[in-house]
Amino acid sequence: MDRKHSNYEVQIIGKPLRCPHCDSAIFSHREVYLDIVSPNVDVDPFNEDPPEQLVLQSFTCNDCYNIQQFQQLTKGMETNIVCKQVD
Amino acid sequence: MAKDLNLEESHIAILDRPINCLFCEHDVFIPYVTYKNEVEPEMYAGIQANYTAVCTHCGSAIQFGEMSNVHVNPIITEAKLQAQKRCLLLALQILVQEKKIDDTVLTLAEEEQYFKVMVLLKSRTNQVEEMPALSCLAIALSQLSTHNIVDAMQVHRIILDESYPGIEPFLKQFIK
Ligand SMILES: [Zn+2]
Ligand SMILES: [Zn+2]
16 A cells, blocks of 8 residues: 655754755655664573664655655754655 | 674764765764664665664764675763773783783783783784774673673673773772
């Protein structure tokens, strides 16, 4: 099934995000989860803690499908990623 | 073990060329070894990297599918470096005390002649140019655990949870 994503203009640390390939400024967004490989794994085979995850905000260019990804960083009330829905 | 000590803010080079963030051009990253989470496999088209570096300034993530050309240089603050040197001396003191190594190693470490320390530790590693004190520490710690003087798992946990401040009191317990 094809998922429908909303489209966004995005600012990262106050600077508009552009596609490095085609310069478009409209992106679809999804959240991506990567499991972080724990260095414990080699040493401690009995470690049963669930893997930690790295959560990335992934922005796919609407025109050429180039993907750019950012981790959300929050300092007090401020966050590095601001999205404005455009449709 | 040297690699496990490196879970911190780092400069990264690919094929000896330093990388800068593509978005903000800063050059400090947190490196992660990552693999694809399988919860929603249909969401992961194009994302199969096993190495992810996140820019500490803007959050931009750079992914590499191959790690062999990725060189990570942790940024060592003066405080961290001093802690590493103190821990190295402790680890060597224990090895000397247990008669695993000649005591000239202590003088060499105090004089910061780390390459000579490395020779005495009989290390075959040749990638020590950037952080000789840390490399010596990693080798000394692994020798302490291969000789069953300290518990490898315990050292490993302390490094992960508390970094160097935690190893210092841990090693001190073994000094007679
Ligand atoms: Zn594009
Ligand atoms: Zn950046």
